[in-house]
Amino acid sequence: MKTYRLLLVLLLFSIEGLAQEKALYEMGSTFEDKLLQIELAMLTSKQEAAQAKVNLETSSLRLKSNLGLNESAEITLLSPQEYPVFPVDVDKAISLAFENRAEALGFERRKLEADAQVAEAKGERMQMNLAASYGLNNAALTWADIYRNPDNQALVNLALSVPVLDWGRNKARMSLAQANKKLVEYEVAQEVINFEQEIFTKVKNFEMLEERLSVSKLSSEVAQKRYDLAVKRYQTGNVSLTDLNIVQQEKDSSKRLYVGSLRDYWLAYFELRQLTLYDFESGQLLYIPEVEDTKP
Template sequence: MKKVVFIVCAILTGALLSEAQTVRSLTLDEAIAIARRSSVDAAVALNELRTAYWEYRIFRADLLPEVNFNATVPSYRKSYTPYQLGDGSYTFVRNNYLQMTGEVSVNQSIWFTGGTLSLNTSLDFMRQLSSPRSSRYMSIPVAITLNQPIFGTNHAKWNRRIEPVRYAEAKARFISETEEVAMTAINHYFNLLMAREQVRIAEQNLANSEKLYEVARAKRAMGQISENDLLQLELNVLDARAAYTSSLSDLKSNMFQLRSFLGIAEDVELEPVIPAEIPGGELTYDDVLHRALLNSSFARNLRRRQLEADYEVAKARGSMREITLFAQIGFTGTSDAFSGAYDPLKDNQVVQLGMKIPLLDWGKRRGKVKVAQSNREVVESRLRQENMNFSQDIFVLVERFNNQREQVAIASRADEIAVRRYDTNVKTFMVGKISTLDLNDSQVKKDESRREYVNQLFHYWYYYYQLRSLTLWDYDKSAPIDHDIERLMR
């Protein structure tokens, strides 16, 4: 009676679930494609790339001419200011005037010298509002200004070396992170696949256990098996039911995680499919390392950090003496009338050389240079160690990947043999030629072999995409993994 109730409840529960949920078959390739398109991790990677893209655009814009318009329209003042008389005494004079100014400037940085070149034109107007009333105009039709640091650090030149490497690193990191999104999808997918296989195993084991227990009860009634064997089979039924219930819970948990990661609605029941084929072939360490050092964000990260360490040393050295040349040449004019402010014009020339050279700083600036040099040596040592670790990790990964294809083949064959052995033992037990211990052992081996096969498949796909993430190379297409960055930034 209990068995009938259990079966009826299971059928009703399955019917209700089938009405409430839509079953969707999902392949691994589909899961990876959805993850790259819809997952939160993919969105984060894309936003990080956008940030790097606009930072690079800002850097490129700094190298181009910049046009500015500055104006004060108007500036009105009515106040008193101190004024020194000829005898040395002071008095206060009243100011009551209206002033307007306007200036257009074009500024261009000179990256190869580190200076700035400006082209300016401006017009000033002042009207005295107190008696006697008057108006004055002053024009600077054109003025060219050069501001050039001498012996200092050329920041623009260093930025031209560092920023392209930084942007290339960001693009490579984005592609690598999209492959890491695929690796996360693979992890969730195979967790669900393993849970689904575990449910099927538990369901099959429960059915077989109940069938064998019914046969054993009949045999016990005829005295063909012992009471101990009958009790063992009954325990097997209870264990199978407990395992089935637990596997259903694990299935729901793993399905929720995959649906959440892929952004799929909760009313969709995912049915993962075991991949029929595995990609890739035999790889060589030298080829993988070469592609990783050529394409990966790791190599660009090493280059950027080396440049930044050199830049810090250059800045410390440049601060030891500061000399700046300021020169301006142009024309100016002033008059009571607007037209007279432009005719005739007068020369307007300014040449200024300023310097700041420490005579006694107790070794402070030299100490900063030594600190920067020491930091650079530390960075270089770390970069060498990271490069060695990276090469070692590549070697281990290539060896594991090349070995994994054989592991998958072995696990697949072991799964087939274990299933056949278990089916044979079930039939043999039915005729009473093997013990329950042998039957239980074959069931355990069958379950372990199936789980091992799914696990070896997972490792193969995970290693494959890990290699793609490190080398940014598609081994199926024999081409670099690339993305249309400009399209993504639109």
């Protein structure tokens, strides 16, 4: 919104400057190429102002849609003047990430599952099956006595089966489980390295963005002061419209760099919170830890 307003101000300056330059040209005090240069600057300002207005309306509608607001709602965006500055210890960030993120718990779970598969394969190297059965049957000397006065006959069956030869199947199953365990250990070790590097990179990137934000903010303030002075000198006739246009472009460029640095800084700030589930600014966890019930 500020950019759009500044472009409108520059457009007014361009129109005013063009009128002055035409008057000077008619009096023979300036050249035609300078007049055309100012006219071209005015047309460029019109195009930029029209495009900035379209971008402003499009962004406003998208923001209202995301916030669930009515299209007629008025939104005024103000860039924050202050931002949090705090140190982040890399080792502490990595430790918190291992403690609080589900991915870190998955590393241990996968290694335990691989160990369980090896233990299961070891237990199946010598399979022995023991079966037992017990039953009662009616017995008699004639068919009729079976249903009239039978004698109970108990039957007990006990069977034991031991494999004599498995053609190397148990050995192959054991080798496969051990090879899978080594593969899981290698994959987990590599993922742990990538996990730590991700946290390390995010912390260092956050520190770098903090420094860049400080420099870009100072540059934007200096460029704004220079532009304000140039406007006053232009109004008194000590600065040409061309020079004012250059100063204004430098000021807008510095402002865009500052806003971009501010956006990157806040994104890095919340990415760091997401990766560690910890707020380094306040020194608090972003979740409520579960409390074990000690009652009998």
